[in-house]
Amino acid sequence: MFLKELSAMPGISGDETKVRNFIREKLLEMGIKNFTDTMGNLFAVKEGQRKDKNPELMIAAHMDEVGLMVSSVEKSGHLRFYKVGGVDEKSLISKPVRIGTDGIRGVIGAKAVHLQKKGEREKALEVDNLYIDIGAKNKEDAEKVVKPGDFVSFDTEAESWGSIFKGKALDNRAGCAALLELLSRKFDCGFTAVFTVQEEVGMRGAKVAAYRINPKVALVIETTTAADFAEVKEHNEATTLGKGPALTIRDESVIVHPQLLERLIEVAEVEKIPYQFRRFLGNYTDAGAISQSRSGVPTGVISTPCRYLHAPASLINLNDLRHLVEIAGGFIRSVAGKGLF
Numbered sequence: 629m630f631l632k633e634l635s636a637m638p639g640i641s642g643d644e645t646k647v648r649n650f651i652r653e654k655l656l657e658m659g660i661k662n663f664t665d666t667m668g669n670l671f672a673v674k675e676g677q678r679k680d681k682n683p684e685l686m687i688a689a690h691m692d693e694v695g696l697m698v699s700s701v702e703k704s705g706h707l708r709f710y711k712v713g714g715v716d717e718k719s720l721i722s723k724p725v726r727i728g729t730d731g732i733r734g735v736i737g738a739k740a741v742h743l744q745k746k747g748e749r750e751k752a753l754e755v756d757n758l759y760i761d762i763g764a765k766n767k768e769d770a771e772k773v774v775k776p777g778d779f780v781s782f783d784t785e786a787e788s789w790g791s792i793f794k795g796k797a798l799d800n801r802a803g804c805a806a807l808l809e810l811l812s813r814k815f816d817c818g819f820t821a822v823f824t825v826q827e828e829v830g831m832r833g834a835k836v837a838a839y840r841i842n843p844k845v846a847l848v849i850e851t852t853t854a855a856d857f858a859e860v861k862e863h864n865e866a867t868t869l870g871k872g873p874a875l876t877i878r879d880e881s882v883i884v885h886p887q888l889l890e891r892l893i894e895v896a897e898v899e900k901i902p903y904q905f906r907r908f909l910g911n912y913t914d915a916g917a918i919s920q921s922r923s924g925v926p927t928g929v930i931s932t933p934c935r936y937l938h939a940p941a942s943l944i945n946l947n948d949l950r951h952l953v954e955i956a957g958g959f960i961r962s963v964a965g966k967g968l969f
Contacts, residue, residue, distance in 0.1 A: 629805040629949070630654065631786075635795030638726060638781035640695035640712050641829045644668055647691045647804070651823055654808055668825040669837045674811055676818035676964070683963050685819040686843035686925075687810065687956070688834060688914050689803035689850070690827035693796070694938045696780035698727065698760070701771055705764030707734070709755065709780060713828035717754055719939045725760060728778035734762040782940040791870075791946050798942040799851040800827070802932045806849050806953050813957060817964035827914050831881070834914035838921035845888065845926045845968045847959060848915040849952065851944070852876075852906055852931035865907065867933035869945045872902030873952035876929035879909055881916020885926035892928055895958035901951050906931060926968075930956060 630650075639647035648670050655662045661673045670691070694713030701707055707727070711717075720736045727734055737760070738753050760780065764770035786795035795801075807821050820841050825833035838846065856868040867874045875892055876884055896903040906929075919927040932952050935943040 629809045631793060631802060631805040631949070632795070634801035634804055635786040635797055637797075638731070638779065639691055639693050639797065640697070640779040640781055641692040641826045642712070643779040644691045644825050647801070648823065651691070651804065651808065655811065658812055660811060665836065665840065667833050667836050669833045670823040671837070672811055672821040672823070674815070674818050674821060676816050677814055678816045678964070683817050683819070683968055684842075684844040685817065685960070685963055686822060686838065686841050686846040686918065687807060687819055688822045688824055688837070688846065688848050688918065689807040690800045690824045690833065690914055691804055692825055692828050693781065693799065693801070694828050695782065696725070698774060698776050698778040698780060700776055701767050701774065702759065703767050705762070705766045705770040706737075707760040707762065707770065707774060709758070709760060711755055712779070714938050716938060717758070720758060721753065723940045724783040725780050726783045727760070727762065727774050727780050730773065732762055732773050733783065734760040737761045784941045788946070793944050793946050794941055796940060796942065798934050798944055799937050802851045802934070802944055802949055803849040806932070806949060806956065809953050810956055810960070815957070815960045815964060817960065819960060824914055831912065831914050831917035834917040835921070838918040838925060842922055843925055845963075846915070846918045846928070847956060848913055848918065848927060848929045849956060850913050850929055850931040851934045851937065853908060853937045854933035854935045856935070867904060867906055867931070869933050869935060869943070870947065871904045871933070873948055873955060874904050874906040874931045874933055876906045876913075876915070876931065879906070879911055879913065881912030882919050882927060882929070884915070884928050888926050888928040891962060892930060892955060892959055895962055896955050899954065899958050901954050901958070903951070903955065
């Protein structure tokens, strides 16, 4: 499903070019018509086997990942930076990164522990107390290869441990991989797939994409947090790795249309595919923007559970991702057979 390749690529919100180019290349190999809008959203028009089946269905997955941006270069040659999206500062220290289009290597650093005052050691360091070290001698040396405004992505090797996959940007390259897999399959009805941009900074790409397509119904393929750790009580786990993809009932951006949710549940149970509910009401997805487009669009969300979401390295269970594809595929087939609702 191209997950390893997609995970390895840099694609911070607003700089999704390499991810988009890779996906476009795969679409061309499949013979699928595609185009890009001004925002950078990539649209793929999937033709159905039956020409009379045109349900105006939109399926979306966002290409962008959280990351950093260089804000200034210090006299010492160290780089100061901003966060792009919801990055947790506690996960940043000592992490390797790649900077700019040339992928300049660096490491996120901070004042040495033995030089920190007691108060500094007792609290998490904020972005203002961190820097990126590229090994430059001074500012002039650093500015030969980097500049303010350069995007910074985490440098994490993607690999599998049995059914567990480790990598960066699994939110939402896992969704992109799933959507590519769906596009490679045959269905009676067609649909428009959209690989959206800038979800992590306010669902910006999805807003204009949904307005352009004006679908009658939409399904968002996402990645969601799994907090199934030893010290967390079961009802606070949000989702659990290995128990199937998670269906959203509501979050901060959307209340899923009840008939659409019922259809997803029906598909999973009829085809005996494991699933779970997302037991967390926080955060938002592209569904929030799509559902409010024009006169409103019934929108559902199906997600792959993921540990350490928005961190330099995350984990998913590949069986959950495969089951997500099967439920989404079953949903498309149900639309062809039963209509939207």
